[in-house]
Amino acid sequence: MDIYLIRHTTPDVEYGTCYGFADLDLAHTFPAEAARVKELLPNKAFSVYASPLQRCSKLATYLFGEDFRKDDRLREVNFGDWEMRTWEDIAITTPKTWMTDYRYDPMPNGESYAQLYERSVKAFEEIVQHMRQDTAIVTHGGVIRSILAYAMKTPLSESHDLRVEYGRVAHLHLNGNGLEVKAVNI
Structure with a gap:
């Protein structure tokens, strides 16, 4: 069986803004980006899961209609106090020690x-x-990166090297031997 991990299209947010749990809408480019994603998927029935944030649920609705399950665990990382602040501002106010252990050190209130x-x-x-x-599964970059790291047995320390762009798809195949990553960023 096949699993398609689909990242939402470009969000309507100023470049350089930190967002995760923020329920952002999608950019004006959504129709073209969503049409491109639809062309990447086989034309068949799917079980569909999505993050409840509108940038994912809108894409899931466009691609598959209203019949999908929302799962809070598929939300992006919770940036806590950093939500909707610029990365530049965060860099100025964040202790440098956080960067040494960011994989395990939670963001403030995140x-x-x-x-x-x-x-x-x-x-x-x-x-x-x-x-x-x-x-x-229609979700976010951090969630897809996590699932790909798991499927590829990539250590957490190296998983940030896995890039998943807006409106891209990762294709996994489940067989008797486990998970096989067929393609990333198609």
Whole structure:
């Protein structure tokens, strides 16, 4: 069976802004970007899961209609006090020690990358356990990066090297030997 991890299209937010849990709308380029994503997917029935944030649920609706499950665990990382601040401002006000252990040190009133990884992988494992047909998951870059790191057995310390662009798809195949990553950023 196949699993398609789909990242939402470009959000309507100023470049350089930190966002994760913020429920942003999509940029004016959504129709063209969503049409491109649709062309990348096979024309067949899917079980569909999505982050409840509108940038994912809008794309899921465009691609698959209203019949999908929203799962809070598929939300992007919670940046806590950093939500909707610029990265430049965050860099000025954040102790340099945070950067030495950012994978495990949570953002102020938010979560760490390791916490995002744990919840993303747990959600993914449950989805896979209940799969009865090909599945699409419409979610965020951090969640997809976490799932790909898990599937590829990439250490957490190297997983930030996995890039997933807006409106891109990663294709995984589940067989008797486990998960195989077929393509990333198609």
